[in-house]
Amino acid sequence: MSSVVDIYKKYQAQTFPYPSLLKIKKAIGCYIFDTNNKKYLDFVAGVSANSIGHSNKYITDAVKDQLDKYTHVMVYGEYIQKPQYELAKLLSENLPKSLSTSYFTNSGTEAIEGAMKLAKRISGRSEIIYFKGSYHGSTQGALSVMGNEYYKSKYRPLLPNCKQIIFNDIKSLENITKKTAAVIVETIQGGSGFKIANEDFLIELNKKCKQFNVQIIMDEIQTCYGRTGKLFGFENSPIVPDILCIAKGMGGGFPIGAFISSWENMNKLTFAPKLGHITTFGGHPISCVASLATLKFIIKNKLYEEINEKEILFKKLLVHKKIKKIRGKGLMLALDLFDNKSTNKIVELCMDDGLLLFFFLFNNSSIRITPPLTISKEEIKKGCEIILRNLDKI
Ligand SMILES: Cc1ncc(COP(=O)(O)O)c(C=O)c1O
Missing domain, CATH: 3.40.640.10 (Type I PLP-dependent aspartate aminotransferase-like (Major domain))
Structure with missing residues (x-):
């Protein structure tokens, strides 16, 4: 019997050679759950699309x-x-x-x-x-x-x-x-x-x-x-x-x-x-x-008024010898690493550790951070901890 991955790869047109293969079950707030019920904190928000979180009741x-x-x-x-x-x-x-x-x-x-x-x-x-x-x-x-x-x-x-x-x-x-x-x-x-x-x-x-x-x-x-x-x-x-x-x-x-x-x-x-x-x-x-x-x-909810503080928190927390700088504004942040060969690895390691990050089309030395605007300060802290501990591994 074909696996879900085989069916996906055979019948759905593929435009990227190395998709993440995350199997989605549901998504609520700032979290996505896979079909094994593993919970991931979402720092991508469907590439800036899910502005007020997943399945927002409003x-x-x-x-x-x-x-x-x-x-x-x-x-x-x-x-x-x-x-x-x-x-x-x-x-x-x-x-x-x-x-x-x-x-x-x-x-x-x-x-x-x-x-x-x-x-x-x-x-x-x-x-x-x-x-x-x-x-x-x-x-x-x-x-x-x-x-x-x-x-x-x-x-x-x-x-x-x-x-x-x-x-x-x-x-x-x-x-x-x-x-x-x-x-x-x-x-x-x-x-x-x-x-x-x-x-x-x-x-x-x-x-x-x-x-x-x-x-x-x-x-x-x-x-x-x-x-x-x-x-x-x-x-x-x-x-x-x-x-x-x-x-x-x-x-x-x-x-x-x-x-x-x-x-x-x-x-x-x-x-x-x-x-x-x-x-x-x-x-x-x-x-x-x-x-x-x-x-x-x-x-x-005047959500835009909190964005500046959240940006500052990200910039304060994401300090590590492997991070060159953080570019961007508000909740459109790019994590620039010294070693551009590490970006794939860090995205992969963080995903294993329950945090979703993503890439940029034209820039392979940076990692995308664009969580839902509704992300809490606690969730920012939790996600940044995951990034830092995985940077220690590479
Ligand atoms: C700046 C910018 N312009 C245009 C587009 C195209 O939008 P869509 O993918 O909805 O067609 C995107 C999508 O990523 C974008 O980021």
Whole structure:
């Protein structure tokens, strides 16, 4: 008889040669349980997606309630659905006036696709500038603006007129001209291991974009919904984007994304041609109620106010001769080791010891720490103890 691992490997498409093979039974709060009932403290949160913990009752009640009413009834935008307009309204109430109107998608990468199309419609131009080390998703538009050649070279030709420049390099911003439709930027580069955009760099970027009427598309797919200690990452900076992309933690574990801009900008997708962006399931009512519950929970409990203290606690506890530094902000932390060959080993050892950690796409000397925002100080201490005692073993 085939084992579960054989079935998984044979019938489910594999994109990574060495998956962890953790067999999931259930997940509650900051813990995941395997099929042998072994309990793991989760410092990954589905790669920043489970912002308020696993099986949070606030979300599951909202989802169950919506399941009893209706699920999919129509393609995006045709019918008036309370989960969608309530979420759009609450987002607008928590964003600057220029970011008033949301288009809901199924994922982050689809939000990026929509934002790139919108920038073309607003500007009438096609050039998109992106940064080395950036990750915006894996579809062909998003791949065209990925700042890593290894992952894109086999998929060429990609979109024309996409130009890579250097992150945090003010001189590089001279490439922004009147031909540019948009610059796409992360406030914290996720794939590169949580590299933060410098404030003076963002100010200069903003200045250049205003000078040439270029749209700033900000990818807040990982930083949104409180992860950096503010509801949105750009609130840590002096600039406001023209188009904001959010996803991941926005759904509290359910699939949803959004690109958000002014009503006037969004209106460009309504005419000539109409149906400027189409999706069947984007803004699914179940995902929208999950996202609404997540946002309300974060605001009601002022979760973002505790993030700074939790970041400080992590940085205070994670001191070890094998740790070079801790990068990142809020609960987006990257543990940089002196010996980059040890990252796999430490993730493996910690998993055996009941703690889940994870990797970065473009940075193999760092380890990802992105627990649910609801993690307690006791749980942080417990997880850090596991990391330290396993660092002693390597
Ligand atoms: C910064 C950033 N942008 C875009 C994406 C793509 O989002 P999704 O995987 O939901 O398509 C991700 C996903 O990891 C991300 O971290």
